[in-house]
Amino acid sequence: MKKRVLFMIAILVVAGTFWGALDNIHPFGDVPVAPMDDYYIENAQQERSVNNVVTAVVFDYRGFDTLGEAAVLFTAVCSVLALFRKGREGQ
């Protein structure tokens, strides 16, 4: 019984938080004011001579992030090779 009451209280708290968040949500289709986006879209062709602005952001303006992704892939491959390499039985 006590457990059930605690569970109900937890559900109410979570639902209330979600309701508050929904009340505060950004309206759908309304473009937020973001000077960074406008800068990328206006200057990517001129500065980096790329048509694909997404690629310009991923590989140039935020290239350090992509370096991290490549390093994550490298680490994953290294760990898979370490896990599946041929070893003697029981080693």
Added chain:
Amino acid sequence: MNPLSVVVRTICDIFTWFIGIFGIYIIIHGHMTPGGGFQGGAVVATMMAFLLVSHGGKKTLSFAKPGLYTAMETIGLLVFIGAGLFGITTTFFFNFLAGQGGVFGATVPIGPNSGVLNSAGTISIMNMAVGLEVIGGLSLIILYMFKGIRLFDNAAESGETGHDR
């Protein structure tokens, strides 16, 4: 795993070429169309899974070279870091080749247009480097996971066959 039937193998022999060409297209057009190094590399690495499933382990492992894939992965990551490091006089990951002329430095017209292939400077080089890395890495993962299957390990000794025949 045993090889699948001759129909599957014939279709696979035809379509692996298209998969490879499509993946390389995605990689080298990364600065013009959606996609790029990661996506195109994953498409090309699908080729290895395709060959393993249709032709079976014995034939595919006889010509697949894990050393080559390891070299591709390492060289890809090194070229990526190097292309970022060469612009260090301005900032790390500065695009020092864009708009300078030459093979990678053509300028694109401002506004909506269909794009120039040899533009984008280091972005193009980085796309190819990341594509190389992803091809090598994912092919290595597929190969080594296939080698780790117990079914295939014991098949040679005990005469046990795969699940498909």
